[in-house]
Each structure stands twice: as structure tokens, then as C-alpha cells.
Amino acid sequence: MNRNDTWIERFPGLSRLDLPTKQLLTTRATIIDVPKDATLFGPGNSPENMLFLLDGTVRVQQVSETGHEIVLYRIEAGQSCVLTTACLLAYDDYSAEGICESAVRAAAVPRSVFDDLVASSKPFRDFVFAAFSRRITDLFLMIDEVAFQRLDVRLAGALMRLSANGDKISTTHQKLSVELGTAREVISRQLQEFQRRGWIETGRGSVTLLDRGAIGTLAGREN
Template sequence: MKNEDWTELFDGTRALPRDVRDRLLKSAHLVTAKEGKSIFSPDHIPDKLLFLINGVIRVSQTSENGREIVLYRVEAGQSCVLTTACILAEEAYNAEGVAETDIKAISLPRSEFDRLVAEMPAFRKFVFSAYSRRLIDLLRVVDDVAFGHIDVRLAERLIALCGGGNDIAVTHQKLAVELGTAREVISRQLVEFQKRGWLELSRGKITLNDKASLRKLSNN
């Protein structure tokens, strides 16, 4: 990215004075990671903040009994708010971040992050606005897991995953992780949907036959 000004790509850096942006171009550096690589893990204290240029990072938490739940995803144009929180609180991670696709990001040293938060109101606003939005998202996750009906949540997830097609390459275990429940619960509900004629199950794939019914259920 020698000739590319990455500070133009992010709301939190685009509004900074030119001299500050030039300083960031010198202090930050480009990092890449392949799909499946761990970006951060529990008990690790962050020393940098990543600004994601391309790809997706999945942030999840695993309970003592081994059950995993996806908290959120970091996508292009975003930074990880859990990293932000850990840097501000000087605490270690309590979740894991994994590259869900190949990623490309800008790594900003913690010292530079601290300086920006202290000196630049525009950057402070970016950090805390993103933090607030993600907190609301996480509260929705908690609400869904604690009080949501699994059939409604599963229908909603299937519709989201299918995009414009009908085939979804996904395992029951992955859906269970996404929805914060057990694989057996997902399997039972998928079989029920299949009995209704809404979908067809095969190894590693789900084919949606009646998206209208699934969408109607997801809107309940």
C-alpha cells in the first residue's frame, strides 16, 4: 500500500488533520492473515488495534462446557470494539477472534491509539460511537439467546445465509455456534422444517424450498 492512503478508508481517520494522518501512515503497518488464523485469543492483552481493509473476523466466546457462541463479526471499514475496550481498560481478551476469510488490515500501535484518543475529538467520537453500536448489537444477542424462540432465530439465520440463492453450505454445528445453542437442538428444528417442506437436508448443505414460509416465520 505504498501509494495508497489507508486513512481515507475509515471514518475515524479520514476526519483527522493531514499532519496527524501522515504520522499514522508512518507508524502503522499493513498485516495480512489467511482464513482460519487466530487474530486474538483469551488472556492475551492487545498491543495494537486493527483497521480491517478486506475480509471478515469472527469474534466468539466459548463456555467452560465447550459451547461456542458468535458475538459479532468485524467487516471491512471497521475495527474490533473488543480490542478497543481491552486497550482502554488495560485488560486481556475474554473472547477469540478468527479470520473467517483471508484478511488485510492496518495495525495501529497501542501507543498511537492512546495518543489519538487523548488528543483527537474526531477519533474519540469514532471509537465510542462504534463501541455504543456494538454494545447494542451484543445486547440483542443476549436477548435472542435468553428469550428468543429457536425456530424463529434459525429461520432468520437461514434467510440471511442464503443470499439470492437457495443452497447454503453450512453444518448443523456451525449454525449452533451462530445461534448459541446445542447442535442437537438445531438438528431437531431443521428436521421439523424439512417435514414442513420448507427445506431439504443433505451432508454439509441445506437447500431452501420455501423461503417465503421461512421469511414469514423469521418476522414473527
């Protein structure tokens, strides 16, 4: 993809912008490619660009002072990074890290262009705050799950999401613990219980679903 390609059309909110604004974004944006497992941004860094993801997935996670990790959300192709948006608006540094779960391609729009458009373009401003609002709602749901939902239900839900492309999931107990914001040992015990029931089979770096129906039923429980 080169600069002349209309990447803007992949973002419904941006596709409604007037032609001069689209041309400004297209002209000033830089297309960047980042390899899998690379850190796209991290705590203490200040964003210089607003990022629009074109291909790949970025995992945004928070790491505490004690090393405890929790996944906050993921950025998929066709989405912007709302943490970057928040830091740009507040002139603040990142408080979480973004890890590329696959090779990533993104359009990077300079801070100066972002500032000018937020101030002068209502459609662009609407796009920014609509995306921000949706992500904040997702974060509140995640907080509710961590605080109030049973871990076995959350783990079942995570296994169902991760197995969308097949019953064998390439993951580890540590990765699942980060996904759900709990200790690895807790995840290990719960996986052992699922295996004892005959629902899954664990292997080195993998979990295989043997009874999707039972796991799906558990994942659908709220309490």
C-alpha cells in the same frame, strides 16, 4: 496495498481527522494479511495493536469453560474491532476469540499510537467511542434474542442471512449451533422440522432453502 495507500479513507470517522493525524496513522500502521480459518486473537492474549479491517470477515465468538460457543458479532471490511478497543482502553486481555472467516487484510495501529490519539485527538476519540456504542447496542440485541426469542424464529433468521448469496448455504449443524448459542442437537431437531415442512433440504455440510417465503415469514415473527 502498501503503506502509502490511503486506507484511512475507507473509515468515515477517520477520514475527518486532520492531516497530521492521518499521516501519523498511515506512517505507523502495519498492513497485515491473515489466512482463512486462522485465529486472529484469543483469550489470555493482550492486544498490541488496534485493528482496522480492510478486507475479509472476522467472527468474534465466546467459548465457555465447558466448550459451549456463541457468536458475539462479526467484523466486516471498513470496521474496527471493538473488543480490541475495549482491551486496549482497559489494559486487559482478550476474553473471546476472533476467527478469520475468509482471508483478511487489516491495518494494525500500535497501542502507543492508539493511547496518544485517544488522549489528544477528539475526532479520533469520537470515532472510537461511536463504534464502541454501536457494537454494544448490537450485543444487547443479541442477548435479547438468545434470552427471549423462539429458537425456530432465530434459526429462520440465520438461514435468511446466510443465504444472501444463494439458496444453498455451506454450513453444518455445529456451526449453526455456535451461531445461535445453543446445542447442536437442538439445531438438528429444528432443521429436521423445517425439512419435514418442505422448507429446506439438508445435505452433508450444506442447507438448501426450498421455500424462502415460508422461512422469511417465520424469521419476521417476534414471538
